[in-house]
Amino acid sequence: MYLKNLTVLGFKSFAEKTSLNFQPGVTAIVGPNGCGKSNVSDAIRWVLGEQSAKALRGGEMADIIFNGTDSRKPLSMAEVSLTIGGIDGEHLTAAGVEIAYNEVTLTRRVFRDGSSEYFLNKTPCRLRDIQQLFMGTGVGRSSYSIMAQGNITQILSSKPEDRRVVFEEAA
Amino acid sequence: MYLKNLTVLGFKSFAEKTSLNFQPGVTAIVGPNGCGKSNVSDAIRWVLGEQSAKALRGGEMADIIFNGTDSRKPLSMAEVSLTIGGIDGEHLTAAGVEIAYNEVTLTRRVFRDGSSEYFLNKTPCRLRDIQQLFMGTGVGRSSYSIMAQGNITQILSSKPEDRRVVFEEAA
Amino acid sequence: TRQMFLETFEKVRDNFRQMFVEIFGGGKADLILTEGGDVLECGIDIVARPPGKQLQSISLLSGGEQTMTAVALLFSIYQVKPSPFCVLDELDAPLDESNINRFIHVLQRFLVHSQFVIITHNKRTIGMADVLYGVTMQEHGVSKIVSVKFHKTHDASNGNPLLEP
Amino acid sequence: TRQMFLETFEKVRDNFRQMFVEIFGGGKADLILTEGGDVLECGIDIVARPPGKQLQSISLLSGGEQTMTAVALLFSIYQVKPSPFCVLDELDAPLDESNINRFIHVLQRFLVHSQFVIITHNKRTIGMADVLYGVTMQEHGVSKIVSVKFHKTHDASNGNPLLEP
Numbered sequence: 040m041y042l043k044n045l046t047v048l049g050f051k052s053f054a055e056k057t058s059l060n061f062q063p064g065v066t067a068i069v070g071p072n073g074c075g076k077s078n079v080s081d082a083i084r085w086v087l088g089e090q091s092a093k094a095l096r097g098g099e100m101a102d103i104i105f106n107g108t109d110s111r112k113p114l115s116m117a118e119v120s121l122t123i124g125g126i127d128g129e130h131l132t133a134a135g136v137e138i139a140y141n142e143v144t145l146t147r148r149v150f151r152d153g154s155s156e157y158f159l160n161k162t163p164c165r166l167r168d169i170q171q172l173f174m175g176t177g178v179g180r181s182s183y184s185i186m187a188q189g190n191i192t193q194i195l196s197s198k199p200e201d202r203r204v205v206f207e208e209a210a
Numbered sequence: 211m212y213l214k215n216l217t218v219l220g221f222k223s224f225a226e227k228t229s230l231n232f233q234p235g236v237t238a239i240v241g242p243n244g245c246g247k248s249n250v251s252d253a254i255r256w257v258l259g260e261q262s263a264k265a266l267r268g269g270e271m272a273d274i275i276f277n278g279t280d281s282r283k284p285l286s287m288a289e290v291s292l293t294i295g296g297i298d299g300e301h302l303t304a305a306g307v308e309i310a311y312n313e314v315t316l317t318r319r320v321f322r323d324g325s326s327e328y329f330l331n332k333t334p335c336r337l338r339d340i341q342q343l344f345m346g347t348g349v350g351r352s353s354y355s356i357m358a359q360g361n362i363t364q365i366l367s368s369k370p371e372d373r374r375v376v377f378e379e380a381a
Numbered sequence: 382t383r384q385m386f387l388e389t390f391e392k393v394r395d396n397f398r399q400m401f402v403e404i405f406g407g408g409k410a411d412l413i414l415t416e417g418g419d420v421l422e423c424g425i426d427i428v429a430r431p432p433g434k435q436l437q438s439i440s441l442l443s444g445g446e447q448t449m450t451a452v453a454l455l456f457s458i459y460q461v462k463p464s465p466f467c468v469l470d471e472l473d474a475p476l477d478e479s480n481i482n483r484f485i486h487v488l489q490r491f492l493v494h495s496q497f498v499i500i501t502h503n504k505r506t507i508g509m510a511d512v513l514y515g516v517t518m519q520e521h522g523v524s525k526i527v528s529v530k531f532h533k534t535h536d537a538s539n540g541n542p543l544l545e546p
Numbered sequence: 547t548r549q550m551f552l553e554t555f556e557k558v559r560d561n562f563r564q565m566f567v568e569i570f571g572g573g574k575a576d577l578i579l580t581e582g583g584d585v586l587e588c589g590i591d592i593v594a595r596p597p598g599k600q601l602q603s604i605s606l607l608s609g610g611e612q613t614m615t616a617v618a619l620l621f622s623i624y625q626v627k628p629s630p631f632c633v634l635d636e637l638d639a640p641l642d643e644s645n646i647n648r649f650i651h652v653l654q655r656f657l658v659h660s661q662f663v664i665i666t667h668n669k670r671t672i673g674m675a676d677v678l679y680g681v682t683m684q685e686h687g688v689s690k691i692v693s694v695k696f697h698k699t700h701d702a703s704n705g706n707p708l709l710e711p
């Protein structure tokens with residue numbers, strides 16, 4: 040399984056449709072303070088199904104919709120798509136995707152009322168289908184595969200009981 | 211009021227008597243990870259009367275006594291002295307120090323049983339006398355004059371009620 | 382006392398509004414007494430809006446923006462009651478170069494009233510110091526302090542001190 | 547299931563013990579199941595002792611040492627179940643140059659199995675990337691992504707990529 044593309048529109052500071060292509064190896068994201076780097080990490084976390092607004096630094100889920108600037112109006116919807124290649128047949132079937140596809144695009148939208156919609160290759164689906172896609176791959180809500188800014192030492196300071204959840208994910 | 215000298219012995223990683231002289235302006239402290247820079251900040255905080263072992267990253271006060279290495283035994287006592295110049299007569303009197311002195315050395319010792327001793331110019335005194343010395347100067351337990359590593363954003367995330375304590379200190 | 386607290390609060394608040402705009406080159410920030418009950422009971426809320434952006438909870442600000450906002454508040458309090466000395470431990474870790482320059486620039490103003498002890502890994506911050514101490518651990522687990530001879534460069538854009546151990 | 551958890555725990559634990567010694571060039575670390583009750587209920591304690599130093603609570607370790615210890619644990623878990631992709635946001639902020647080099651060195655091993663997306667301000671970390679994206683906010687509050695042409699240097703000590711916007 041590997042990332043191919045991330046496309047964001049209306050997610051946090053990404054007012055315009057923006058696309059990021061991934062290669063094998065290391066992709067570095069750089070830029071000045073406040074320009075939107077961590078927002079990219081939030082977008083990936085969110086489209087994978089993050090349910091906690093707090094984990095995305097917001098108070099409620101609608102906080103992640105582009106809120107406007109001095110010269111732009113707020114948007115009414117946020118949409119993030121993540122295209123992934125090399126998913127094995129078993130996971131595709133579990134998620135209800137035709138095995139014919141060798142790449143899958145997950146899409147998530149949220150509206151001002153906080154309600155989310157999910158899509159796999161443009162077909163509406165449930166959050167659970169997206170979770171099925173990643174079952175047992177090490178990408179999951181409690182895995183450490185997405186390390187938020189400043190959070191690395193939380194591995195050390197978190198309660199011993201919380202830590203075991205991560206081990207169970209890896210099991 | 212200005213700092214003149216800090217002398218540490220047996221405090222955390224300072225196994226040997228170490229002295230730091232201060233000048234007006236900015237003193238920068240540099241060095242690799244884990245070499246003892248934040249321990250210098252802890253030493254200053256501690257000699258000024260910090261009572262919380264947690265604020266010094268320990269579990270109990272005896273944790274700040276040099277704990278030994280592969281080639282050195284632990285020490286039984288930690289001692290830090292801070293020499294300060296330019297203290298006005300009023301504060302000197304309140305702390306019980308003779309006005310003849312134009313510089314004051316505060317010393318604090320702690321032993322393995324956790325008990326602390328305090329001295330002003332080598333004369334034993336109480337913690338309260340040291341606190342009197344700094345009353346109303348902006349140096350105090352709840353002031354922001356000592357900013358621990360990683361703590362700056364705590365100003366933003368701390369409870370609104372906690373924040374007011376700092377304002378009261380500044381009043 | 383209620384009177385003293387309110388006076389201090391108002392002064393810090395004014396400073397904070399100005400300091401934020403100066404540090405961020407615009408935008409708007411404020412301190413707000415939380416609702417309800419006695420002035421001596423309520424807390425203090427912080428709102429901050431970098432230039433051009435919309436006002437949102439400060440939790441949504443970036444790591445660097447939060448640090449600069451906290452620095453603005455810190456210095457606003459120092460302006461009301463300048464602490465004779467301040468110890469700042471790696472404040473500049475989350476900051477990019479231009480924010481470190483702004484931080485250093487604002488810091489200069491307080492050097493008249495206060496001594497600063499700054500722990501840092503950053504070359505620009507080091508370049509503005511008057512005195513430099515290196516902490517080393519040649520012997521595992523044992524800290525030693527080395528005083529570093531230092532020619533302070535006054536040209537901030539070329540912050541490379543002559544370092545001799 | 548109890549069996550699966552214990553197996554995973556033992557693997558991560560072995561990795562962690564080795565990884566820590568490798569990263570710190572010595573010392574000792576361990577993962578310990580907390581006391582009492584069912585294996586499926588207890589938590590996981592972390593102990594770590596950098597080379598030459600005495601074992602103490604990890605809260606007394608420095609900022610950089612804590613980060614490297616957490617990095618060792620992170621990679622120990624990745625070794626047991628390599629996540630296909632990982633996003634690391636400014637992990638290197640508290641690290642000095644030699645620790646960043648060690649971090650980059652260990653990271654290389656995982657590139658066989660995983661993609662990494664690394665957010666960073668550090669030149670050395672940038673120098674080891676295969677692809678570089680710059681995020682900009684030319685217009686206040688609106689992020690744009692710029693792909694940066696990049697000649698990856700394989701000489702890690704000379705990590706200056708040719709950057710063309």
Ligand SMILES: Nc1ncnc2c1ncn2[C@@H]1O[C@H](COP(=O)(O)OP(=O)(O)OP(=O)(O)O)[C@@H](O)[C@H]1O
Nearest residue numbers: 051072073074075076077078104105106443444445
């Ligand atoms: N819903 C939203 N609408 C518009 N802008 C938003 C929204 N949510 C967050 N932002 C903006 O995004 C910016 C933060 O971006 P981000 O955290 O990605 O910065 P960063 O590049 O990681 O910076 P740093 O280097 O300081 O960590 C903030 O200025 C914030 O105002």
Ligand SMILES: Nc1ncnc2c1ncn2[C@@H]1O[C@H](COP(=O)(O)OP(=O)(O)OP(=O)(O)O)[C@@H](O)[C@H]1O
Nearest residue numbers: 222243244245246247248249275276277608609610
């Ligand atoms: N009581 C003690 N006895 C001996 N060593 C101690 C004691 N308490 C702490 N230390 C050691 O001091 C070291 C931490 O020092 P400190 O936090 O000052 O590092 P630092 O220079 O600030 O590093 P960084 O740049 O990573 O923040 C740790 O390695 C720890 O083991």
Ligand SMILES: [Mg+2]
Nearest residue numbers: 077188443444
């Ligand atoms: Mg960030």
Ligand SMILES: [Mg+2]
Nearest residue numbers: 248359608609
């Ligand atoms: Mg430190």
